[in-house]
Each structure stands twice: as C-alpha cells, then as structure tokens.
Amino acid sequence: MATKPASEGAEAGAERISEAEHAVMEALWQRSPQTAAEVCDTVCAERGWSMPTVKTLLSRLVQKGVLDTQPDGRRFLYTPLIARSAYVGTESRRLVERLFGGRAAPLLAHLAEAEALTPDDIAEIERLLAEMKK
Amino acid sequence: MATKPASEGAEAGAERISEAEHAVMEALWQRSPQTAAEVCDTVCAERGWSMPTVKTLLSRLVQKGVLDTQPDGRRFLYTPLIARSAYVGTESRRLVERLFGGRAAPLLAHLAEAEALTPDDIAEIERLLAEMKK
DNA sequence: GGCTGTCGATTACATTTGTAATCTGAATGC
DNA sequence: GCATTCAGATTACAAATGTAATCGACAGCC
Structure with a gap:
C-alpha cells in the first residue's frame, strides 16, 4: 500500500466502541434509522441519561465511522x-x-461452572455442534 | 442498609481491572508472589513498557484491593x-x-461462525457437555 | 416577521486509563 | 559516615470516556 487513502481513519468498524456508545448502537441495531430523540427515548430511560449525552455519543459514533447520517428535514x-x-464477533x-x-x-x-448455562x-x-460436524 | 460499612471500597475484586492492569495480573497469576522488577521482566518485554509503568499499574491494583503486598527486605x-x-468468570x-x-x-x-473453534x-x-448432563 | 422551541454542533469538565518522569528514603559499598 | 543506587511513592500529562451545559441556526406559531 504505497499511497495512503485520502479518507483518514474512516474504515467502518476499525474504531473501538465504548460501553456507553454500545448502548446507543444497540438501540440502532434494534431499529434504524432513528432520530436522536428516538434513540434517547430508548436509552435515556434504560440508563438515566439526558438528551445531550445521547447527542454526544451519536456524534462520536459518527466520527468513528460506525454510524451514517442522512438529513431528514432539519434533523x-x-x-x-x-x-x-x-x-459481537469482534x-x-x-x-x-x-x-x-x-x-x-x-x-x-x-460459563458452565458459573451456572451461566441453562x-x-x-x-x-x-x-450447533452436531451441525458443525456435518 | 442503615450504617455504611467503614471499609471504604475495599472489597476484593469489586473494582474494575483495566486492560493494562490485566496484563500485570496475568503475570502474577502465572507465578506469585513477585517483585515489581520480576513482573516487569515479563510484561515489559511483552508490551514494551518501562519499569515506572509497571510500578504505576501495581500501585493502582493495590489501591483497587486486588493485589496484596508484603514487605521483603526493602522491596x-x-x-x-x-x-x-x-x-475470568466475571x-x-x-x-x-x-x-x-x-x-x-x-x-x-x-465463535463457531467466526471459525474460532478448533x-x-x-x-x-x-x-464438557457430556459431563454436565451426568 | 419576530419569538420560541428544537435540532445538531461546540464546548466543558471530571474520571479513568496508558505511559512515564521525578522525588524521597533506605540499603549498600567503600 | 557518606555517596551511590535502587526501592516504592508522588506527580505528570495526554487520550479516552462518561456525562452534560451552552450556542447558533432554522422551523413553526402567533
């Protein structure tokens, strides 16, 4: 790779997603696209956050290249x-x-020892194992 | 819980261990007790750290109540x-x-899908499963 | 057409984390 | 005894993270 690509650090998914950010991603994986307000409806209740917090997390996720934005009117x-x-795999x-x-x-x-297996x-x-062995 | 216990945040293992700290713990789980210098021998090579870094991590782990220290001469x-x-379970x-x-x-x-299973x-x-079903 | 509420953007700020330099005091060599 | 050295302790500082207030622009109401 001689010439570095112009888009600086924009490979989707390369960046690390923090735990708070993950909560936001989770909401968007559940349903998308959503507005910031909609995301807040979900996560603010769950985590006791306020709107600005969600906005910040959304911005950071966009910066990290793991969220895409499309304008819809003014939001x-x-x-x-x-x-x-x-x-999840990563x-x-x-x-x-x-x-x-x-x-x-x-x-x-x-997990077995911790009785985390039902x-x-x-x-x-x-x-699964049976299937894999086929 | 009316009266707060006197020992402020001292329950072993309650604190979160960061990734760098984990590397230090790993060295000590391998063999213990060890001096700071011995820990450094292991992790400094692995991670390219310097002695002061290891010292800091050790101190933080002691603070967090997950490491115990016993004096041995002057170290x-x-x-x-x-x-x-x-x-690991947690x-x-x-x-x-x-x-x-x-x-x-x-x-x-x-993990199966990601071919992370040999x-x-x-x-x-x-x-394991067979054993659990017994 | 100005006021108000609502967006996203910008800025803020404390905490944690990663990484380390410097300080201080005790042991050691002479 | 005094200098050197080698511990741990203290301090440092930038980046990431968690959490949020504030700013500036535009839309809709009156």
Missing part, C-alpha cells in the same frame, strides 16, 4: 454502518483471545 | 487477592450479558 437519521453480528473473539489464549472451550467451561443453552449448543 | 512482594478464575459473564442477553449459546454460535475445542466442549 438527522442515524443508521449503523457495521452489523451487530460483526461487532468483541467475543477479543475476549476469548485475552482471557483464554484464543481457545473457546475454556470459556464454555467457565438447559436450553446446553441443548442448543449440542445442536 | 515488596505482590500477590493477587482475587483468583484468575473469578476474574468478565465472561459480563460479555455474555452485554452482547447476548445472558444466553451463552449465541456466543458459541458466533476441532479440539469442539471435542472438548462435547466432553
């Missing part, structure tokens, strides 16, 4: 640029990497 | 006060909670 509609599954792998040296089995063992989970995991 | 020996498995559950609404199965599904992992997970 903006916000849409995620990265899929939830991509984010975060999961990051954790497995950091805590279990990349091996997923110990993770499961820990019988339903177990059944579903078995189903 | 300190540092020992973890929380078990690695406890930390972090795992936090992630599962945040990303999958507490259900572990979708986590596994994501055949060994799969075998071991099956073994």
Whole structure:
C-alpha cells in the first residue's frame, strides 16, 4: 500500500466502541434509522441519561465511522454502518483471545461452572455442534 | 442498609481491572508472589513498557484491593487477592450479558461462525457437555 | 416577521486509563 | 559516615470516556 487513502481513519468498524456508545448502537441495531430523540427515548430511560449525552455519543459514533447520517428535514437519521453480528464477533473473539489464549472451550467451561448455562443453552449448543460436524 | 460499612471500597475484586492492569495480573497469576522488577521482566518485554509503568499499574491494583503486598527486605512482594478464575468468570459473564442477553449459546454460535473453534475445542466442549448432563 | 422551541454542533469538565518522569528514603559499598 | 543506587511513592500529562451545559441556526406559531 504505497499511497495512503485520502479518507483518514474512516474504515467502518476499525474504531473501538465504548460501553456507553454500545448502548446507543444497540438501540440502532434494534431499529434504524432513528432520530436522536428516538434513540434517547430508548436509552435515556434504560440508563438515566439526558438528551445531550445521547447527542454526544451519536456524534462520536459518527466520527468513528460506525454510524451514517442522512438529513431528514432539519434533523438527522442515524443508521449503523457495521452489523451487530460483526461487532459481537469482534468483541467475543477479543475476549476469548485475552482471557483464554484464543481457545473457546475454556470459556464454555467457565460459563458452565458459573451456572451461566441453562438447559436450553446446553441443548442448543449440542445442536450447533452436531451441525458443525456435518 | 442503615450504617455504611467503614471499609471504604475495599472489597476484593469489586473494582474494575483495566486492560493494562490485566496484563500485570496475568503475570502474577502465572507465578506469585513477585517483585515489581520480576513482573516487569515479563510484561515489559511483552508490551514494551518501562519499569515506572509497571510500578504505576501495581500501585493502582493495590489501591483497587486486588493485589496484596508484603514487605521483603526493602522491596515488596505482590500477590493477587482475587483468583484468575473469578476474574475470568466475571468478565465472561459480563460479555455474555452485554452482547447476548445472558444466553451463552449465541456466543458459541458466533465463535463457531467466526471459525474460532478448533476441532479440539469442539471435542472438548462435547466432553464438557457430556459431563454436565451426568 | 419576530419569538420560541428544537435540532445538531461546540464546548466543558471530571474520571479513568496508558505511559512515564521525578522525588524521597533506605540499603549498600567503600 | 557518606555517596551511590535502587526501592516504592508522588506527580505528570495526554487520550479516552462518561456525562452534560451552552450556542447558533432554522422551523413553526402567533
């Protein structure tokens, strides 16, 4: 890569999303596009935030290149640029990497030990494994 | 809770451990107790840190109540006060909670999809499941 | 057409985190 | 005993994060 691309740090999803920002993303993954006010309806109730807080988080997410804006009259509609599954995958792998040296089995063992696995989970995991082995 | 307990924020493990701090904990979980210099031997190489950085992180971990110190001549020996498995369990559950609404199965599904599961992992997970069902 | 409310944008500010330099006091070498 | 050295402690400081107030512009009401 000789010539650096003009768009400075704009690869969608490259930036790290903080926990507060994640709450906002979650709202937008649930439904999009939404206005800032709509997002606030959801997250302000959940987290006890005020409107300005949500505005800030939205701005930062736009800056980070993970939200797209389109004008709608005088306000903006916000849409995620990265899929939830991509984010979730990245975060999961990051954790497995950091805590279990990349091996997923110990993770499961820990969850099992912590009784974080319901019988339903177990059944579903078995189903998944069966499918993977096909 | 009428009367607040006297010990101000001293419950071991209640505090959040940052990622840099985690690297230090990891070294001490590997072997303990260790002096600051010994910890540095490990992590400074891994992360390109300098001694003062390690000192700071150690101090913060002591403050947070997750490391214990015992004097050894003129230096300190540092020992973890929380078990690695406890930390790992907390972090795992936090992630599962945040990303999958507490259900572990979708986590596994994501790891599977991301090919983060080796055949060994799969075998071991099956073994775990079998054991849990007993 | 001016007032008011409503947007997004800008600015603010405390806390946490990452990374480190400097200070201070005790041990050690001579 | 006194200088040197080597601990931990204190201080520093920029970036990221959490949380929000304020500003400036435009839309709609009267």
